[in-house]
Amino acid sequence: MNIPIARTNLTEAEINSVLKPLHSGWLVQGPKVREFEEKWSSFTGSKHSIAVTSCTTALHLSLAALGFGPGDEAIIPAFTWISTANVVEHLGGRVVFCDIDLETFNIDPSQIESKITNKTKAILPVHLFGLAAKMNAINAIAQQYNLWVVEDAACGFGARYHGSHVGTLGNTGCFSFHPRKAITTGEGGMVTTHDGQLAEKIRRLRDHGAAMSDLQRHLGSRPYLLADHPDAGYNQRMTDIQAALGSAQMDRAEDIVAERQRLAASYDQAFSSLDWLQNPAKLQGFEHGYQSYPCLFQPERAKHAATIGDAKEIKTVNEARNQWMDQLQQQGISTRPATHAVHMLSFYQQKYRLNPEDFPNAFAANDCSISLPLFHGMTEAELDFVILALRNAKF
Numbered sequence: 001m002n003i004p005i006a007r008t009n010l011t012e013a014e015i016n017s018v019l020k021p022l023h024s025g026w027l028v029q030g031p032k033v034r035e036f037e038e039k040w041s042s043f044t045g046s047k048h049s050i051a052v053t054s055c056t057t058a059l060h061l062s063l064a065a066l067g068f069g070p071g072d073e074a075i076i077p078a079f080t081w082i083s084t085a086n087v088v089e090h091l092g093g094r095v096v097f098c099d100i101d102l103e104t105f106n107i108d109p110s111q112i113e114s115k116i117t118n119k120t121k122a123i124l125p126v127h128l129f130g131l132a133a134k135m136n137a138i139n140a141i142a143q144q145y146n147l148w149v150v151e152d153a154a155c156g157f158g159a160r161y162h163g164s165h166v167g168t169l170g171n172t173g174c175f176s177f178h179p180r181k182a183i184t185t186g187e188g189g190m191v192t193t194h195d196g197q198l199a200e201k202i203r204r205l206r207d208h209g210a211a212m213s214d215l216q217r218h219l220g221s222r223p224y225l226l227a228d229h230p231d232a233g234y235n236q237r238m239t240d241i242q243a244a245l246g247s248a249q250m251d252r253a254e255d256i257v258a259e260r261q262r263l264a265a266s267y268d269q270a271f272s273s274l275d276w277l278q279n280p281a282k283l284q285g286f287e288h289g290y291q292s293y294p295c296l297f298q299p300e301r302a303k304h305a306a307t308i309g310d311a312k313e314i315k316t317v318n319e320a321r322n323q324w325m326d327q328l329q330q331q332g333i334s335t336r337p338a339t340h341a342v343h344m345l346s347f348y349q350q351k352y353r354l355n356p357e358d359f360p361n362a363f364a365a366n367d368c369s370i371s372l373p374l375f376h377g378m379t380e381a382e383l384d385f386v387i388l389a390l391r392n393a394k395f
C-alpha cells in the first residue's frame with residue numbers, strides 16, 4: 001500500500017467545469033470568479049469575498065489595503081507557514097513572533113500583550129490545520145490596543161468558532177486553494193471581509209488599482225472606455241479557469257468538510273489509548289475543519305522539555321520521531337511535520353537573530369509534531385492500514 005499525505009479529489013464534473021471558460025473565451029476574473037465569490041460568501045457567511053492568486057497574496061492585499069507599511073510591526077505565531085511572516089517583510093514591516101500553545105498548535109493569546117509596542121499595527125492569528133485560534137481573546141486585545149486583525153485562514157475551510165466560520169472574525173480572513181487544502185484551484189486564494197469599503201479597496205488593489213473591473217466595464221453602458229486607476233495596484237487576479245474549478249467544488253462543500261471530520265473521528269477513536277501520541281485538540285465551541293491531522297509525538301516529554309527549555313530533550317524526541325517517520329515511509333505511509341517554526345528558518349533566524357529556544361513551544365512543535373494522511377476520498381482500507389500501523393507501533 002502507498003498512502004500519500006494528501007490526494008487531490010476532483011469529480012469528472014468538476015474537472016470538466018474548467019472547459020466552460022475555455023470555450024467562452026473569458027479566461028481571467030470574469031463571471032466564474034464572481035460566481036465562486038458568491039458561493040464563498042454564502043458558505044462562510046462573509047459579506048464580501050474577493051478571489052485572488054493565493055493565500056499569500058490575500059494576506060498581502062489585506063495588509064496593504066488596511067495601510068500596513070514600512071516600520072509597522074505585526075504579531076504572528078512562530079509556528080505557521082512562512083508566508084504569514086513573508087507578507088509583513090514584503091510591506092517593509094517587522095515580524096514579531098509570539099509562541100504557540102502545544103495543545104492547539106495555535107498562537108497563545110496570553111503571550112500577545114507582552115509583544116505589543118507603539119509600532120504594533122496588526123495581529124495575524126492563524127487557524128492552523130483547520131482549528132480556529134482563540135479569537136475572543138485575540139479580538140479583545142486588538143480592540144484595546146486598536147490593532148488590525150488579519151486572519152490567516154489558509155487551512156480554515158469548514159472551521160467554525162462558536163458557530164461563525166473563520167475568516168469572518170477579524171478585519172479580513174485569507175484562504176488558500178493550494179492542493180494541500182480542502183478546496184483547490186491549483187493555486188488560488190480568497191479574502192473575506194464584512195467591511196464594504198475595505199472590500200472595494202482590495203478589489204482595486206488586486207486589479208492594477210482599477211476603479212472598475214473588466215466584467216463591470218463590459219456589463220456597463222460604455223464598455224469601450226477604460227477605467228481610472230486611483231491606486232498603484234497589483235495583478236493578483238484569479239483566472240476564470242481556476243474559479244470554475246473552485247465554484248464546482250463548492251456545490252459539495254458540506255460533504256467535503258463532513259468527510260474530513262468523519263476520517264478524523266476514526267483516527268481520534270483509534271488513537272485515544274496511545275499515550276505517546278496527542279491527537280488534534282477538541283475544544284468546546286470549535287468545529288475543526290481538518291485540513292490535516294496534526295499530532296504531537298511523545299507529548300508529555302515534548303511539552304515538559306519545552307516548559308523547562310531543554311533543547312537537548314526536544315532533539316532526542318525529534319530523533320525518535322524522525323526514525324518513526326522513516327519506518328512509516330517504509331511501510332508506504334507518508335507523514336510530515338505538521339508545519340515549520342518560522343523563527344528557525346534561516347532568513348528569520350538571521351535577520352532577527354533568533355534561537356530555537358526563544359519560542360520553545362514552536363520549537364517543540366517543529367521538532368515533535370507529525371501529520372498523518374487525511375484526504376477526501378481516502379479509502380477504508382487506507383484508513384485501516386494507517387490505524388493498524390500506529391496501533392502496532394511500540395514506544
Ligand SMILES: *Cc1c(COP(=O)(O)O)cnc(C)c1O
Binds near residue numbers: 126154175
Ligand atoms: C498553505 C498556507 C499558506 C499559503 O497559502 P498559498 O495559497 O500557498 O499562498 C499560508 N498560511 C498557512 C497557514 C498555510 O497553511
